[in-house]
Amino acid sequence: MTPFYFGNSRLPIYGVYHSANQVKRKNQGIVICYPIGHEYNRVHRLFCQSAIYWSELGFDVIRFDYYGTGDSSGSFENANYRTWCENVDDAITELKAISGVKRISLVGCRLGANIALNVYHHKYQQKNINQLILWDPIFNSDNYLLQLERLNVEMLGDKNRFLKIKKQETALELLGFVYSELLRQELNKQLVKSSNVFEGISCLYSADYLTDTKKDTFKAKTNRTLDNMLKKCFSQESFDFDANWGKLESVGTAIKSVEFSTKIESVLNQ
Amino acid sequence: MNSEKVATFGSNNALTGIISEPKEIDTNKPALIILNAGLVHHAGPFRLSTKFSREIAEQGYLTLRFDLSGIGDSINHSTNADYSEQVIKDVGMAINYIKKNYAIDKVILFGICTGADNAHKVAAVNPNVVGAIFVDGYAYRTFKFLMCRYLPILMDFSRIKNLLNRIMTYHFKRTNNKTSLANAAFETRGVFTWKLPPKKQVVDELNKILNGGAELFYIFTGGSNHYCNYPSQFEKSLSKVKFGNQLKVRFDEDVDHTFILEQDQRILFREVKSWLADNFSG
Numbered sequence: 368m369t370p371f372y373f374g375n376s377r378l379p380i381y382g383v384y385h386s387a388n389q390v391k392r393k394n395q396g397i398v399i400c401y402p403i404g405h406e407y408n409r410v411h412r413l414f415c416q417s418a419i420y421w422s423e424l425g426f427d428v429i430r431f432d433y434y435g436t437g438d439s440s441g442s443f444e445n446a447n448y449r450t451w452c453e454n455v456d457d458a459i460t461e462l463k464a465i466s467g468v469k470r471i472s473l474v475g476c477r478l479g480a481n482i483a484l485n486v487y488h489h490k491y492q493q494k495n496i497n498q499l500i501l502w503d504p505i506f507n508s509d510n511y512l513l514q515l516e517r518l519n520v521e522m523l524g525d526k527n528r529f530l531k532i533k534k535q536e537t538a539l540e541l542l543g544f545v546y547s548e549l550l551r552q553e554l555n556k557q558l559v560k561s562s563n564v565f566e567g568i569s570c571l572y573s574a575d576y577l578t579d580t581k582k583d584t585f586k587a588k589t590n591r592t593l594d595n596m597l598k599k600c601f602s603q604e605s606f607d608f609d610a611n612w613g614k615l616e617s618v619g620t621a622i623k624s625v626e627f628s629t630k631i632e633s634v635l636n637q
Numbered sequence: 638m639n640s641e642k643v644a645t646f647g648s649n650n651a652l653t654g655i656i657s658e659p660k661e662i663d664t665n666k667p668a669l670i671i672l673n674a675g676l677v678h679h680a681g682p683f684r685l686s687t688k689f690s691r692e693i694a695e696q697g698y699l700t701l702r703f704d705l706s707g708i709g710d711s712i713n714h715s716t717n718a719d720y721s722e723q724v725i726k727d728v729g730m731a732i733n734y735i736k737k738n739y740a741i742d743k744v745i746l747f748g749i750c751t752g753a754d755n756a757h758k759v760a761a762v763n764p765n766v767v768g769a770i771f772v773d774g775y776a777y778r779t780f781k782f783l784m785c786r787y788l789p790i791l792m793d794f795s796r797i798k799n800l801l802n803r804i805m806t807y808h809f810k811r812t813n814n815k816t817s818l819a820n821a822a823f824e825t826r827g828v829f830t831w832k833l834p835p836k837k838q839v840v841d842e843l844n845k846i847l848n849g850g851a852e853l854f855y856i857f858t859g860g861s862n863h864y865c866n867y868p869s870q871f872e873k874s875l876s877k878v879k880f881g882n883q884l885k886v887r888f889d890e891d892v893d894h895t896f897i898l899e900q901d902q903r904i905l906f907r908e909v910k911s912w913l914a915d916n917f918s919g
Contacts (some may be wrong), residue, residue: 537899544683
């Protein structure tokens with residue numbers, strides 16, 4: 368495990384490189400794309416453990432924090448979607464330079480899945496990205512932001528967190544992170560709109576993901592689009608655990624799963 | 638922004654953290670070490686530790702936020718040491734790293750919940766600790782605590798029924814545990830878990846820490862309400878400790894345990910900066 372800073376020296380990005388087991392080396396790199404906001408901490412431990420596991424199997428792995436998140440420079444308030452996509456691009460370049468791998472798999476979770484998808488569509492030939500694995504991607508940014516807003520309201524009135532209903536000073540803050548107007552506009556523009564973007568991609572879902580996603584949309588047309596998009600995936604599988612992205616109890620709770628690493632491994636080996 | 642660097646230290650460089658350097662390093666000022674809150678890695682819950690490090694570095698203090706063995710970006714040593722011994726060793730190695738690389742040998746520890754528990758354990762044995770900030774750390778129940786907590790319930794018959802059920806369940810569960818009601822205060826919130834040590838032990842350890850000259854800052858949020866629910870409870874419950882003027886206590890029951898909101902984080906930063914200026918500005 369090698370932690371380091373990379374990218375633009377004025378706006379450094381924190382990353383951790385997990386070197387492949389030399390005996391089993393596959394010449395295949397994995398770039399992990401985290402979710403953002405409160406969801407980042409929920410998967411951090413799982414991604415650390417998975418990175419160790421995959422590197423033992425012979426993959427070179429990098430995980431990193433986008434600008435304005437974790438240990439990287441900047442504030443979340445000033446972050447934007449375009450920069451986060453550039454950060455993935457830089458992480459791919461960095462992983463190739465450190466390890467010498469030629470082929471790259473992107474593994475993205477939640478908004479990180481959408482960011483990975485964006486990078487894949489724009490750079491898959493140039494960066495030699497031969498695999499994209501999405502875990503619970505965001506299908507509709509309106510619903511995503513609405514879900515965060517609903518959770519935020521519930522959090523402010525949560526008796527297990529606050530003794531009295533809390534008044535929040537910043538309207539743009541959602542679960543501890545300020546989503547600027549710019550970021551919100553970008554999310555609306557950048558997220559999944561097209562019905563053919565999932566061709567050749569592997570999707571993995573938490574057990575409760577599809578029902579929750581459909582419940583949140585309330586629109587039969589959107590749900591049909593979702594089903595059609597998923598049919599175009601190269602492969603799709605479901606985990607046996609609930610991620611509870613839309614539940615208040617999950618805020619601040621880490622996701623634990625033994626099968627996560629092995630299930631992704633089976634997709635990586637396809 | 639101040640400069641940040643990766644710090645790796647300990648045996649085989651197994652421990653990882655981030656140093657936030659102030660613009661000018663003053664070796665007379667203590668460095669601040671931020672401990673993990675439970676299993677949350679060194680960026681902290683809702684990125685609190687990263688923001689906190691940068692704010693404090695702006696004030697001229699070198700800070701290190703790092704992961705204990707087996708958490709976040711630090712490898713599990715797999716030594717024979719028990720958890721508390723390992724924490725003391727890990728923080729000792731962090732102190733040595735700062736001493737070796739920055740010629741600063743005095744440190745202040747900052748910890749939330751289990752971080753506060755760990756900060757106390759280290760402060761009790763490591764003479765390099767000249768200050769500690771405990772968020773929702775130790776406090777013992779008093780008669781007034783019980784009145785504040787249970788009197789409103791006793792005025793409400795439906796709540797009496799619930800209370801009796803809970804008491805019965807509690808007594809049923811403690812058949813093999815003869816600790817006092819106060820000592821049975823557990824903090825269990827997801828991955829955060831710690832057990833309140835016997836009061837006499839804490840009194841002795843605090844007197845030792847204070848005799849060494851350390852300054853202590855205790856912050857209690859609404860998250861500690863189940864064991865500390867009024868401002869003077871901490872000092873009243875530890876009346877045998879000779880705090881003198883080495884103690885500051887802040888009681889803020891409107892704030893949650895992990896400072897999820899930026900407005901509450903700002904209050905924390907302001908309070909800590911003010912305490913640092915009062916005690917360590919030279």
